[in-house]
Amino acid sequence: MGGTAVLDRTTRVPERDRSGWRSIAVLGVGAFAIGTDMFVVAGILGGIAGDLGVTVGAAGLTVTVFALGYAMGAVVLSALLGSLPLRQALIGSVALFGVLNVLSAVAPTLPALLVARVLGALAASVYVPAAGAAAVAAMPASHRGRALGMILGCTSTAMVLGAPLGVLLASKLSWRAAFGLVAVLAAATVIGLLLTRVGTGPLIRATVRERLRPIRTPGVVGALGVTFLVMTASYSMYTYLPLLLATAAGPLGLGLFIGAFGVGGMVGTWWAGTAADRRGPRGVVLSAVAALAVGFAALPYTATTVAGALAVMIGWGIAAWGLIPAQQHRLIGLAAGSAPLVLALNSSAVQLGCAAGALFGGLVVDTFGADRLWMIAVACCGAALAVHGILAREVRT
Numbered sequence: 001m002g003g004t005a006v007l008d009r010t011t012r013v014p015e016r017d018r019s020g021w022r023s024i025a026v027l028g029v030g031a032f033a034i035g036t037d038m039f040v041v042a043g044i045l046g047g048i049a050g051d052l053g054v055t056v057g058a059a060g061l062t063v064t065v066f067a068l069g070y071a072m073g074a075v076v077l078s079a080l081l082g083s084l085p086l087r088q089a090l091i092g093s094v095a096l097f098g099v100l101n102v103l104s105a106v107a108p109t110l111p112a113l114l115v116a117r118v119l120g121a122l123a124a125s126v127y128v129p130a131a132g133a134a135a136v137a138a139m140p141a142s143h144r145g146r147a148l149g150m151i152l153g154c155t156s157t158a159m160v161l162g163a164p165l166g167v168l169l170a171s172k173l174s175w176r177a178a179f180g181l182v183a184v185l186a187a188a189t190v191i192g193l194l195l196t197r198v199g200t201g202p203l204i205r206a207t208v209r210e211r212l213r214p215i216r217t218p219g220v221v222g223a224l225g226v227t228f229l230v231m232t233a234s235y236s237m238y239t240y241l242p243l244l245l246a247t248a249a250g251p252l253g254l255g256l257f258i259g260a261f262g263v264g265g266m267v268g269t270w271w272a273g274t275a276a277d278r279r280g281p282r283g284v285v286l287s288a289v290a291a292l293a294v295g296f297a298a299l300p301y302t303a304t305t306v307a308g309a310l311a312v313m314i315g316w317g318i319a320a321w322g323l324i325p326a327q328q329h330r331l332i333g334l335a336a337g338s339a340p341l342v343l344a345l346n347s348s349a350v351q352l353g354c355a356a357g358a359l360f361g362g363l364v365v366d367t368f369g370a371d372r373l374w375m376i377a378v379a380c381c382g383a384a385l386a387v388h389g390i391l392a393r394e395v396r397t
Contacts, residue, residue, distance in 0.1 A: 264317020
């Protein structure tokens with residue numbers, strides 16, 4: 001009997017592992033679809049504006065409303081749907097996300113597109129944390145970190161593969177094809193979820209008040225402010241890349257530069273996480289924000305050549321994405337015992353910054369022209385450095 005027990009364990013555990021990784025892969029396709037949706041819009045704004053008869057700044061509202069919807073949904077909907085079965089939340093949210101991308105693809109007017117975008121963001125804000133919870137549940141404790149890393153990795157991979165592919169489809173067909181690509185990826189996720197047993201158990205329950213509790217700590221508010229300001233700076237520029245890189249992109253297309261940004265983002269995530277563990281997050285944040293300010297100020301002078309634009313995009317990706325794990329590290333230290341809640345708030349700060357950046361950037365583009373965007377970006381980075389310095393002094397004292 002003892003020999004049989006050993007044999008049973010060796011046959012069952014690998015099968016469980018294989019099943020778990022298949023589930024993670026399916027969940028990752030959904031994260032890849034949402035990441036593609038987030039990053040592809042910057043490359044198709046010109047097509048949206050021309051087809052719908054609006055300014056590029058007005059078309060940038062598609063980024064603003066998506067980010068706002070995601071930020072609000074991550075806090076409110078997660079609380080309201082906390083008792084929903086996890087599997088039901090996964091399948092329902094990604095299916096709705098796919099349908100709303102179809103509606104985005106066929107939207108006849110900008111208001112119709114904006115409605116589809118904000119509702120799609122709400123669906124995405126339910127799927128991402130549910131996918132993280134399902135990934136953890138699908139694997140043994142020894143593999144949970146890698147499972148979560150794979151979900152996050154699929155989101156960043158979307159910058160390297162998904163968004164450039166969407167931009168390429170838009171250049172060959174129409175901007176509507178980019179949203180069609182996202183809908184296809186969402187449909188593939190639904191099919192994969194139906195074919196697996198992923199997603200047992202409920203969502204993590206927490207009221208809105210509980211989710212907002214960490215902001216009672218001034219240090220947490222300051223750190224979230226840094227995240228917000230840096231993302232505002234970054235998205236005031238990123239949203240309007242077609243205008244900023246018009247000369248360098250030329251026949252190569254914008255997808256190459258979005259892909260370069262994604263490669264930088266993958267490097268930055270690894271670099272910042274490692275550096276924060278070894279030397280602490282404060283120096284990493286300082287380096288990232290300072291590098292962004294220099295890069296934004298230099299972009300008008302380097303964007304005229306392919307090599308110069310690629311160098312700035314890679315460096316930009318390293319700094320912007322490197323900031324996020326460093327800020328997560330810092331926030332966990334400031335809000336001991338509330339790690340999941342404070343990390344969720346940091347994600348909301350990221351999305352609110354994206355919304356503000358796209359909105360303010362659009363106003364600058366329509367009023368003064370794209371060549372003035374670097375000013376608002378550098379100003380936001382300067383404000384972030386000031387808040388960072390004040391916070392560092394308060395923590396030391």
